[in-house]
Amino acid sequence: MKILVLGNGGREHALLRALSRDPQVGELHAAPGNAGMADAATLHPVDAADPAAVVGLARELAADLVVIGPEAPLAAGVADALREAGVAVFGPSKAAARLEVSKAFAKDVMTAAGVPTARARVCADRAAAEAALEEFGAPHVVKDDGLAGGKGVVVTEDRAAALEHAEACFAAGGTVVVEDFLDGPEVSLFVVCDGEHAVPLTPAQDFKRIHDGDAGPNTGGMGAYTPLPWLPEGFVDEVMDRVVRPVLAEMARRGAPFTGVLFVGLAVTARGPEVIEFNVRFGDPETQTVLARLQTPLGQLLADAAAGRLGADRTLEWSDDVAVDVVLASAGYPAGSSTGDVIEGVEDALALEGVDVLHAGTARNEDGALVTAGGRVLAVVGRGADLAQARERAYAGAERIRFTGAQRRSDIALRAERGQITVPERSQA
Numbered sequence: 001m002k003i004l005v006l007g008n009g010g011r012e013h014a015l016l017r018a019l020s021r022d023p024q025v026g027e028l029h030a031a032p033g034n035a036g037m038a039d040a041a042t043l044h045p046v047d048a049a050d051p052a053a054v055v056g057l058a059r060e061l062a063a064d065l066v067v068i069g070p071e072a073p074l075a076a077g078v079a080d081a082l083r084e085a086g087v088a089v090f091g092p093s094k095a096a097a098r099l100e101v102s103k104a105f106a107k108d109v110m111t112a113a114g115v116p117t118a119r120a121r122v123c124a125d126r127a128a129a130e131a132a133l134e135e136f137g138a139p140h141v142v143k144d145d146g147l148a149g150g151k152g153v154v155v156t157e158d159r160a161a162a163l164e165h166a167e168a169c170f171a172a173g174g175t176v177v178v179e180d181f182l183d184g185p186e187v188s189l190f191v192v193c194d195g196e197h198a199v200p201l202t203p204a205q206d207f208k209r210i211h212d213g214d215a216g217p218n219t220g221g222m223g224a225y226t227p228l229p230w231l232p233e234g235f236v237d238e239v240m241d242r243v244v245r246p247v248l249a250e251m252a253r254r255g256a257p258f259t260g261v262l263f264v265g266l267a268v269t270a271r272g273p274e275v276i277e278f279n280v281r282f283g284d285p286e287t288q289t290v291l292a293r294l295q296t297p298l299g300q301l302l303a304d305a306a307a308g309r310l311g312a313d314r315t316l317e318w319s320d321d322v323a324v325d326v327v328l329a330s331a332g333y334p335a336g337s338s339t340g341d342v343i344e345g346v347e348d349a350l351a352l353e354g355v356d357v358l359h360a361g362t363a364r365n366e367d368g369a370l371v372t373a374g375g376r377v378l379a380v381v382g383r384g385a386d387l388a389q390a391r392e393r394a395y396a397g398a399e400r401i402r403f404t405g406a407q408r409r410s411d412i413a414l415r416a417e418r419g420q421i422t423v424p425e426r427s428q429a
């Protein structure tokens with residue numbers, strides 16, 4: 001199989017790593033890729049969000065499968081253009097991608113499908129936002145109803161700050177979703193879907209805030225781990241029954257069957273799993289940990305999903321170990337980022353046992369040196385027999401890597417390692 005991966009983040013580097021372990025995968029290509037992905041694939045300087053350019057590249061390469069990493073190409077209809085051109089593609093249509101692109105659409109689908117989620121109001125002006133804040137009370141949750149790279153959501157006790165965020169969205173010509181606060185630990189569950197059937201990957205947890213102790217603004221994600229030792233038994237089956245299958249059926253009923261990864265962001269509340277959000281792609285940095293543990297050949301799995309032949313009884317194989325990743329971000333992230341800072345120590349980190357380094361915002365300068373080229377720069381993955389060992393390895397790797405202004409959290413997976421994550425007691429029968 002010849003596979004083209006679209007994107008240039010840590011998630012796409014992890015996809016390439018996993019695809020290259022699949023004996024059925026021959027050539028790997030990526031567009032546009034990053035400095036690290038060049039080791040695993042041939043890079044092509046093509047805009048991943050330009051449907052015509054991607055179709056042109058896929059044809060030129062005679063790719064057997066195109067795997068779309070980020071949301072922007074999906075929102076731009078790249079999957080539709082490839083399907084129309086007769087190219088197999090793993091990723092949802094533009095119509096199905098609305099589950100991520102519009103939070104209001106996602107709420108509408110969830111309501112129609114009877115999926116447990118926070119009560120919400122879509123607001124187009126200040127008066128509506130004020131009424132909704134009043135209705136739901138604190139903590140307040142205000143979401144930009146559009147793609148914001150995980151940064152468009154404000155969760156705050158401060159009503160004035162909640163209103164200020166809503167006003168900023170209105171001023172930019174948008175609407176907001178105001179919703180109930182969901183109380184409970186968060187889970188990222190990725191489900192591979194073929195339009196009709198679905199198979200879940202191992203659940204992971206992401207760390208969204210920039211600073212230790214979940215302080216500071218939201219980011220794309222500063223670290224992750226999998227599996228989750230504190231998750232109630234039967235949790236994934238319950239999410240498949242109460243969320244994934246009803247949503248797949250509802251999307252098919254609307255003429256927008258879902259093919260690709262349905263990323264279900266959940267809170268484990270006293271009422272059971274409730275949906276915080278959907279994304280229509282693998283999560284970053286969770287994927288770097290999830291795929292590190294996947295033993296089932298990934299290329300065949302994604303090709304089967306793309307072709308609608310997953311079937312009802314698909315199961316996946318996982319290694320017994322635990323994976324933790326720590327993101328190294330550049331100076332100024334998440335408000336901005338710093339480019340051109342020379343990165344040292346990646347080889348030293350890679351030489352450690354159970355450590356992998358996946359590239360996100362990296363590039364080569366004129367001298368061929370590895371430099372920062374974005375907000376999230378690298379994800380250092382540690383694998384071990386338990387959370388303590390996986391964390392120790394991820395942090396030992398992270399400590400080997402240096403660049404000016406590097407930021408990282410020191411508490412990724414720490415509360416889980418200490419057994420401090422508690423799930424609210426189930427309140428309903």
Ligand code: AMP
Binds near residue numbers: 118153180181
């Ligand atoms: P989203 O972009 O919808 O995933 O929101 C980003 C982050 O905001 C989530 O990962 C949660 O930490 C938080 N969040 C969003 N919605 C809620 C909610 N209804 N209740 C509690 N936290 C939320």
Ligand code: GLY
Binds near residue numbers: 150206286
């Ligand atoms: N880490 C969360 C996301 O990929 O949206």
